[in-house]
Amino acid sequence: MRSFLDRFLRLFGYAPPPQGCREMNRLEWAVCKAVAEMMWPEKIESWPSYRDADALQEIDDFLGGAIPRQRRLIACLFWFTELWPLLRPPFRRFTRLPVPARQGLLDRWDRGRIFFFNLCASSLRMLFNLAYLSHEKVKQRIGEAPRPDCREPVAPRRLKRRGDGSFEGILEFPALQGKTIREEADFVVVGSGPGGAVAARELAEAGRSVIVLEEGPFHRPEEHGSHAMRTLKALYCEQGLRHTRGNTPVRTMQARALGGTSLVNSAIYWRAPQWLFDKWRDQFGVEGLSRQALDPHYERAERNASVAPTEEAVWGRKGLLFRAGCLGVGVESRPINRATPGCRGCSECFYGCHINAKQSMDRCYIPAAIERGARFYTSCRAEELIIENGRVAGVRARVLEPARRAAAGRVEVRAKATILAAGVMASPLLLLKNDLPGRSPAVGRNLCFHNGIAVSGVFEKEVNPWVGATQGCDTEAYIPEGIHMEVLWGNSAVLTARARGFGQPLRELISELSRSAFWCISIRGSSRGTLSAGRDWEPRLRFDLIESDVRMLKRGLDLLVDHFFAAGAVKVRPGLAGFLTEIHTPAQVEELKRLRARAQDFMVGGNHAFGTCAMGADPRTSVVDSHCAVHNAADLYLCDTSIFPTQSAVNPQLTLMAMSSRLAETLNARY
Numbered sequence: 001m002r003s004f005l006d007r008f009l010r011l012f013g014y015a016p017p018p019q020g021c022r023e024m025n026r027l028e029w030a031v032c033k034a035v036a037e038m039m040w041p042e043k044i045e046s047w048p049s050y051r052d053a054d055a056l057q058e059i060d061d062f063l064g065g066a067i068p069r070q071r072r073l074i075a076c077l078f079w080f081t082e083l084w085p086l087l088r089p090p091f092r093r094f095t096r097l098p099v100p101a102r103q104g105l106l107d108r109w110d111r112g113r114i115f116f117f118n119l120c121a122s123s124l125r126m127l128f129n130l131a132y133l134s135h136e137k138v139k140q141r142i143g144e145a146p147r148p149d150c151r152e153p154v155a156p157r158r159l160k161r162r163g164d165g166s167f168e169g170i171l172e173f174p175a176l177q178g179k180t181i182r183e184e185a186d187f188v189v190v191g192s193g194p195g196g197a198v199a200a201r202e203l204a205e206a207g208r209s210v211i212v213l214e215e216g217p218f219h220r221p222e223e224h225g226s227h228a229m230r231t232l233k234a235l236y237c238e239q240g241l242r243h244t245r246g247n248t249p250v251r252t253m254q255a256r257a258l259g260g261t262s263l264v265n266s267a268i269y270w271r272a273p274q275w276l277f278d279k280w281r282d283q284f285g286v287e288g289l290s291r292q293a294l295d296p297h298y299e300r301a302e303r304n305a306s307v308a309p310t311e312e313a314v315w316g317r318k319g320l321l322f323r324a325g326c327l328g329v330g331v332e333s334r335p336i337n338r339a340t341p342g343c344r345g346c347s348e349c350f351y352g353c354h355i356n357a358k359q360s361m362d363r364c365y366i367p368a369a370i371e372r373g374a375r376f377y378t379s380c381r382a383e384e385l386i387i388e389n390g391r392v393a394g395v396r397a398r399v400l401e402p403a404r405r406a407a408a409g410r411v412e413v414r415a416k417a418t419i420l421a422a423g424v425m426a427s428p429l430l431l432l433k434n435d436l437p438g439r440s441p442a443v444g445r446n447l448c449f450h451n452g453i454a455v456s457g458v459f460e461k462e463v464n465p466w467v468g469a470t471q472g473c474d475t476e477a478y479i480p481e482g483i484h485m486e487v488l489w490g491n492s493a494v495l496t497a498r499a500r501g502f503g504q505p506l507r508e509l510i511s512e513l514s515r516s517a518f519w520c521i522s523i524r525g526s527s528r529g530t531l532s533a534g535r536d537w538e539p540r541l542r543f544d545l546i547e548s549d550v551r552m553l554k555r556g557l558d559l560l561v562d563h564f565f566a567a568g569a570v571k572v573r574p575g576l577a578g579f580l581t582e583i584h585t586p587a588q589v590e591e592l593k594r595l596r597a598r599a600q601d602f603m604v605g606g607n608h609a610f611g612t613c614a615m616g617a618d619p620r621t622s623v624v625d626s627h628c629a630v631h632n633a634a635d636l637y638l639c640d641t642s643i644f645p646t647q648s649a650v651n652p653q654l655t656l657m658a659m660s661s662r663l664a665e666t667l668n669a670r671y
Helices: 002-011 026-039 055-064 068-087 099-111 115-133 136-142 194-205 228-235 274-284 291-304 316-329 365-371 426-432 492-498 503-511 547-566 586-594 653-670
Strands: 180-190 210-213 375-377 380-388 391-400 407-420 451-458 473-475 483-488 516-523 529-533 539-543 571-573 636-638
Touching (some): 026 055, 026 099, 055 228, 068 115, 099 115, 115 136, 180 391, 194 210, 210 407, 274 291, 291 653, 316 473, 316 483, 316 547, 365 375, 380 426, 407 653, 426 539, 473 483, 547 571
Parallel strands (some): 180 407, 210 375, 407 636
Antiparallel strands (some): 380 391, 451 571, 529 539
């Protein structure tokens, strides 16, 4: 098929890609080259060209790791971009248009309010920004140069390294490749994130034998650089491209690595308020969860992870400006509780902490579990629940080669009890792909997020948003409205993927990054979606933002704009389709506030996901009971944020850890 397509494209004059290109065909390479020449040409003063940044080669390598479904969508994007101009004068393919005409076409797609064209433009920009802005030469040009103190660990890694470079208690792909391994344990845990790692440690502390299966590899940040596109490919599910289908795509990112998403998040720890547990009890029949019941577990988790308020010394100027903006509108700000002792404000949490300051699960709970006898198998995707005599007797997993994810072995673990802690996407997928007798119809239903948007403001003086904690401070002033506002940084490549514009306007925006700050809001809305299974092991997500949630997002956007100008911003970029790219004046702010936005006008993220295996009393509407036991499935338990019946009020990690600690107590008593 590929050779036929190659001959077909050659007939229309498409040149072959260069020798190093292994993934893109002739048309795709031509389109990528045409876009790159428009965005980052050879002769623009002081900017590296797309060739200098190896942008096309990076895109080719990235596409080589895409799952088939995502790869087909990207192929359609390239073909549509190439052929659409044939339908209107001058009736020429995109790659045959002069550079100004190419930019004009993409700018029209970007500025209009036709959702499909907005999506095509933003997808192209995201792909090229990720490739270009990940390069060290470009980072140096914008001022995001690496800091020497962000490469020197504040403490050694707690795990014991063997002479061959492996670590005690962790079996990685080379030790599993080509083998069929059968094990027995008291407990088998699927997933090593905050839910699975806490359960593993506390069960091991009680003297129980524990084996943990983790689908991702053991990632060592100190052995890797800070290249956003390669990090997405190596660490994130669906290479960071996972999104929902619906009236606007919600981008949601989950890590696939030892330690789960704790490896790449901002290590934020908040206790949930009592009213959340009251709501779960009254609406869903959840019993036994309260602050009184969970506070001892909260305290234990905070102590084990060294949680403390973020010191002002590592807020960075972006945090100080956030505080000024809060004061300017008359609300209080506060430091965020984070598990980051020794943090130097490197703002590189997205890659995994290079200096061992962030207490992700691979640095605190997993080493402690191993010291007490637990074992962790990495690159093992759990695919089959072993069902015998009406109970779940364990798990069968497939060993996956980390880069290509090809099958290369098998692991079977039989246990007294099985704990699924694979996350909101993977846990329900495993249940859906196994024919459990009496399985609840609620599996995969009730999907919800902390939906959010990010806004940037530009100031007169340098901000250097890459200096300071990724998320060092927030305000709880709007939480009663269901809106949470906080400082944000990830990296320039990911954040500017949500920018507007092409060519010179985009280059001007990027040149102002050193004077920019990014703040975000997330909402606790009422929209609900579904997760279903396909032929592969990636979820199909359907989610529509309802009108009340759109209004909440718009309210949050208006608040962010007010906060920026109160902090002294000279201009704000709201990132709203069909509206001004930048606003400078009070009249423009009022125009924005009068605007009635649509769901598709926002670029929405949803990185706190919940609900696909909700907790409750009724097996018809919930998947687990109040003690995390799966309805109608003996010896099967679930502990990740999929069991939350609704969104939490704030970041859910600490509450999940407390619930996992509570589950370990229950299991120790039952088994």
